[in-house]
Amino acid sequence: MASSLPRILTSITLAIGLVVAPLPTLVSQAKDPETKTREISVSRGQTKKVETPKAKVSVVGATWRGNTGVEKAEYRSKDNNGQWSGWKELPVDDADGPDAETGEAGKSLQGTEPLVVPEGTSVEIRTAQKSDLYVAETGIKGNVRPGGAVAGAAPAHAAGGSKIGGFTYTSRKDWGAKGPRKGCPVEKTKVNKAVIIHHTSGSNSYSQSQVPSILRGIQGYHQNGRKWCEIGYNMVVDKWGNIYEARSGGLTDAVIGAHAGGFNTSTFGVAVLGTYSKPVNSSTLNSLKKIVSWQGQLWGYDPSGKVKLTSKGGTSKYKKGTERTLPRVFGHRDVGNTDCPGNGLYSQLPKLRISQPVKPGVPIVSDGIKKYYSKHKDETGPPQSPQRKTGKGVLQNFKNGVVYQSKQGVYFTAYSAPMRKVWSQHGWENGRLGFPKSDRYKFGHGWRQSFEGGAIIEHSRGTYPVWGGIQSNWERSKGAVKYPVSVEKKIGGKKPGSFQHFENGSIHWSKKTGAHYTNGGIRNTWSKHRWEQGRLGYPTSDPFKSGDRVRQNFEGGAIIHSKRGTHPLWGGMKANWERNKATLRNPVSTEKKIGGKKPGAFQHFEHGSVHWSKKTGAHYTSGAIRNTWSKHGWEQGRLGYPKTDPYKSGDEVRQKFQGGTIVYHKKRGTYVAWGR
Structure with a gap:
C-alpha cells in the first residue's frame, strides 16, 4: 500500500x-x-x-x-x-x-x-x-552439504528427503540451517495442544531453488536482527507444498517457538512462505492437512476440536494469564494484532480442522519404558504421548515428566525438577550431557542426576552441571570443594582453559595440566597472584599434606600453607628451598624484590632466608652466619650476595659471598674472611 x-x-x-x-x-x-x-x-x-x-x-x-x-x-x-x-x-x-x-x-x-x-x-x-x-x-x-538441495532442482525431500508422520520434508541440515545462537538453547514443554497457521509475508515471486536460501535469510533475521535463539516457526511450507523443518529441538518434542507471542507454549507454528491475501493452492493446502493430522496423532487430540490456552505474556492482544478457548487449528490473528496468515489462507483454516479418531489411551511401546512405568506410576503419572525416537534413544511424555530409554538405561526427568531446566539449557539428550544415566537421587544435602557426559547437582545455592576433567577432579576430591555454585566457564587468551567455582573452592583445567582443585588459604594466595594468568599459572596437583605443611604445585611454582601463613614459591627461590627445606622449614614471607645498585630478591623462612641475584643465583643463609651477614648490611654491604649455600669444611661451616667468606666455628664463633 x-x-x-x-x-x-x-x-x-x-x-x-x-x-x-x-x-x-x-x-x-x-x-x-x-x-x-x-x-x-x-x-x-x-x-x-x-x-x-x-x-x-x-x-x-x-x-x-x-x-x-x-x-x-x-x-x-x-x-x-x-x-x-x-x-x-x-x-x-x-x-x-x-x-x-x-x-x-x-x-x-x-x-x-x-x-x-x-x-x-x-x-x-x-x-x-x-x-x-x-x-x-x-x-x-x-557449497551445500552432500544430500542437500541442488541448484535448479526440486528441494531435497522431493527426491527422498526425511520422513515423519506419513509425509516427506526437507531437514534443517539439507537447507543449511545454523544452530541456535550461542548460549540461547531452544526450550521445550511437555505437550503440544494446537497448530497455529502463519504466512511469512513478503514476495511470492520466488523460485523453488531459492527457498532454502530464503529460509536461511529468515533465520538470519530472527537470530541477528530480532535476537531470538532460533528461527521462530516450527515448520515452513512453500507455495509448491514442499515442507521444511524449521526451529531446532526435534519435530517430535514440544519445542517452544517464537511465532505467536504469548501463545508459543504447547502450540506448533507452521508458516507458509509468502503473502496470502488469496487462498493457497491445493498442493500447499494438502501439505498443511498432513502436518495438522500428524500433530493430532502425535499428541493425541482431534484437530476438529477446541482447546483452552492461557497467554504467557509477550503479546499485544492478550495480557499474561488471559485464558482463551480456541480451535485446535487457528490463525496467528486469533491471538495477535496482525492480519497473519492473510485473508485468503485464513478463510481456508476450516478445511484443516478435519475430524480424526484419537486412539484411546497412549500405548507404551518400549518394553524398557513399560517396565519402568509399572514400577514408578506414582512418580511419572499417566502417559501423555506416544513413544518417539530422539537421537540414539527413545522418549515418552508422562503427566509429571519424561522417561528416556537409551543404552544407558531407562530413567525419568520430572518437569518440576530444576535440573531438567538446566539440562534443556545444555541441549537435552543431544547436548554435551547426553542421555540420563540415573534418576534424580538424594546426594548429601542436595540432589544429583547422572548423565552420559556428566551430572547435574541441585542444592540450596542453585542447580549446575559438572562434566569432563572438572567433574573427574570433583569426584576424586571427595567433598573438599563441596557443591558447584557456577557453570564451567572458558578461559581465553594466552593461557586457555576453563574453571568452575564450588562452595568451598574452585577447579581449574587446562590441556597441559588437567583439572585440579584449589581451596582455602592456597586458593586465596593464588588469586592475589592473578590466578592462572599470573606467574604461577595453572595448578599441576591438588593440595596435599607434606609433613607439617599443605602444598600445591603449579606450572610456575608452588604454594605452601602452614601455621606460619600461606606463601608462594617460584624460580630460583623455590629451587633452593626444595634442596634445603629440611633446614629452612616453611616460608614466612612472599618473595620480595631488592632494588638499588645491587638488584635481586629475597624470601624469609622459619629458619633462614634465601637471596637471589642474576650473578650469584639463589642461596640460603641461616643461623650464626645469617646473623653476621645481617650485621654487615646484608647484600647491600661489603659482602654482597651469597655465592654458595653454607657448607662443612673440617670442623667449620663456611659460606662464600661476593666480598668474602663467613666462617662459623662452634668454639671460636663467627668471623669474616674478607676477599676470600
Whole structure:
C-alpha cells in the first residue's frame, strides 16, 4: 500500500535496526552460512538506500530496542529496469516473538516482519526518527552439504528427503540451517495442544531453488536482527507444498517457538512462505492437512476440536494469564494484532480442522519404558504421548515428566525438577550431557542426576552441571570443594582453559595440566597472584599434606600453607628451598624484590632466608652466619650476595659471598674472611 510518511513518528528507545540478509542460490555441498553485520547511521527524516547484492535474493527487516514501537516504516524497491515502486509499509510485527516467561525473551528486540527482496533489487527504507541501521549479510562459503538441495532442482525431500508422520520434508541440515545462537538453547514443554497457521509475508515471486536460501535469510533475521535463539516457526511450507523443518529441538518434542507471542507454549507454528491475501493452492493446502493430522496423532487430540490456552505474556492482544478457548487449528490473528496468515489462507483454516479418531489411551511401546512405568506410576503419572525416537534413544511424555530409554538405561526427568531446566539449557539428550544415566537421587544435602557426559547437582545455592576433567577432579576430591555454585566457564587468551567455582573452592583445567582443585588459604594466595594468568599459572596437583605443611604445585611454582601463613614459591627461590627445606622449614614471607645498585630478591623462612641475584643465583643463609651477614648490611654491604649455600669444611661451616667468606666455628664463633 503506497502512502506518504509522516514527518514525526512515535519515538523509539535507542536504535532502530535494518537487517539485510543476502541469500545466494543453493548449489551442491554447502557449508553453514556465516552472518556479518555492518552499521549504518540514518539522520532524522533521511531516506536510506540499501544496495542488495546482484543475482541474490535478500531478506530485509527493521528492529529496535525499547517498549515503544515504530508506528510506521516504509520501503520502496527498484527493479532491473531501473523503475522505483511506490512507497509501501514495512509491517511492524508486534505479534511474533518469544513468550515473556521464556529465557529467549530477555534479549529479544521488537521489529518488522521480514521482507523477501527479489534478485538484484535496490531497496530504500525511510522513517522520521534518527536511527542506527544494522545490516546483517548472510553469505555462504563453499557449497551445500552432500544430500542437500541442488541448484535448479526440486528441494531435497522431493527426491527422498526425511520422513515423519506419513509425509516427506526437507531437514534443517539439507537447507543449511545454523544452530541456535550461542548460549540461547531452544526450550521445550511437555505437550503440544494446537497448530497455529502463519504466512511469512513478503514476495511470492520466488523460485523453488531459492527457498532454502530464503529460509536461511529468515533465520538470519530472527537470530541477528530480532535476537531470538532460533528461527521462530516450527515448520515452513512453500507455495509448491514442499515442507521444511524449521526451529531446532526435534519435530517430535514440544519445542517452544517464537511465532505467536504469548501463545508459543504447547502450540506448533507452521508458516507458509509468502503473502496470502488469496487462498493457497491445493498442493500447499494438502501439505498443511498432513502436518495438522500428524500433530493430532502425535499428541493425541482431534484437530476438529477446541482447546483452552492461557497467554504467557509477550503479546499485544492478550495480557499474561488471559485464558482463551480456541480451535485446535487457528490463525496467528486469533491471538495477535496482525492480519497473519492473510485473508485468503485464513478463510481456508476450516478445511484443516478435519475430524480424526484419537486412539484411546497412549500405548507404551518400549518394553524398557513399560517396565519402568509399572514400577514408578506414582512418580511419572499417566502417559501423555506416544513413544518417539530422539537421537540414539527413545522418549515418552508422562503427566509429571519424561522417561528416556537409551543404552544407558531407562530413567525419568520430572518437569518440576530444576535440573531438567538446566539440562534443556545444555541441549537435552543431544547436548554435551547426553542421555540420563540415573534418576534424580538424594546426594548429601542436595540432589544429583547422572548423565552420559556428566551430572547435574541441585542444592540450596542453585542447580549446575559438572562434566569432563572438572567433574573427574570433583569426584576424586571427595567433598573438599563441596557443591558447584557456577557453570564451567572458558578461559581465553594466552593461557586457555576453563574453571568452575564450588562452595568451598574452585577447579581449574587446562590441556597441559588437567583439572585440579584449589581451596582455602592456597586458593586465596593464588588469586592475589592473578590466578592462572599470573606467574604461577595453572595448578599441576591438588593440595596435599607434606609433613607439617599443605602444598600445591603449579606450572610456575608452588604454594605452601602452614601455621606460619600461606606463601608462594617460584624460580630460583623455590629451587633452593626444595634442596634445603629440611633446614629452612616453611616460608614466612612472599618473595620480595631488592632494588638499588645491587638488584635481586629475597624470601624469609622459619629458619633462614634465601637471596637471589642474576650473578650469584639463589642461596640460603641461616643461623650464626645469617646473623653476621645481617650485621654487615646484608647484600647491600661489603659482602654482597651469597655465592654458595653454607657448607662443612673440617670442623667449620663456611659460606662464600661476593666480598668474602663467613666462617662459623662452634668454639671460636663467627668471623669474616674478607676477599676470600
